[in-house]
Amino acid sequence: MPLKSAESKKSLTTAQREELLSTLKARFEKNVSRHQALDWAKVEAKLAASPAKLWSLAEMEKTGGEPDVVSHDKKTGEYLFFDCSEQSPQGRVSVCYDRAGLESRKEHKPKDTAIDMATAMGVELLTEEEYQALQKLGDFDTKTSSWIKTPDEIRKLGGALHADRRYNRVFIGYNGAQSYYGVRGFRASLKV
Template sequence: MDALKARFESHPERHPGVTWEDVARQLDDARLRALAYREETCGEPDVLLYQELLYVADFSPESPQRRSVCYDRAARLGRKRNPPATSACELAESNGLELVDEKIYLAMQELDPLDARTSSWIKTPEDMRAQGGALFGSRRYDRTFIYCNGADSYYAARGFRACFPLE
């Protein structure tokens, strides 16, 4: 909680008009466990105000240290060779988190350039996922890009960015 408070105070542009007391009173045991996991995996979580809602989202400069995972359980189980031990969605869910969606990822990129050397899985719409694909984002050439890949792919430089809502 101390690391979150320090980031909160260092980056007021991420949550204008929000006080630390607004955040601290919402950090119950489940959220504190989710926060601890994100600190352990170098996610550098901070509070994000997006469309009048508060989230605690991963602001590490590069994708957090939860990498070499495919998108979800179905993709992992569907791999014929060398399946990873787990997936982004499974890790997020087991730690009380959800993947950031495309809109939140783009809003985060407006505040801080993220994923200049890595990429991060982001929440994928069901219709795309039903066709075997999944979304990920990165930043190259001073622009943010959203791409698609087979959901069963995984790379050492691709992790996932997670969040949980407050309120």
């Protein structure tokens, strides 16, 4: 029974679904340059058939991510959504990279981690390649930074990657996974 109640929490009411779809449609129409040649009706049909993915998009929206469609994979039929908020989503800042980073802190621990939050939301952190692709669609993280998916070989050594845009250039940097900052959050991706 607990699993069933947990699953029911990951669904939207009809009103929430309609409001989210309206928000996503308006953003889609306002930012055509992010997804030229894509048809909203097809995206919406895919979303309607994927209630769990729609819930994840609602979580992205609720935490300030402003998700939008950025590409379509013709082979799989999947649409790719990224957080397209101008700055790192406000509802996801001041977090360590992952649980091991959080547990290694002796004091002043943040409330959560980027990896744990993403898992709970049903999304993935952007990879370095995805972050670079996002930055080709506009100027993001000009005052903030975002944790990005860190390769295992770096993570095993205690590090974690973050990215931002400064001086009209995208920078990929690193910190210890236990670090956190009020202006660093994470950006997510979701395939639907």
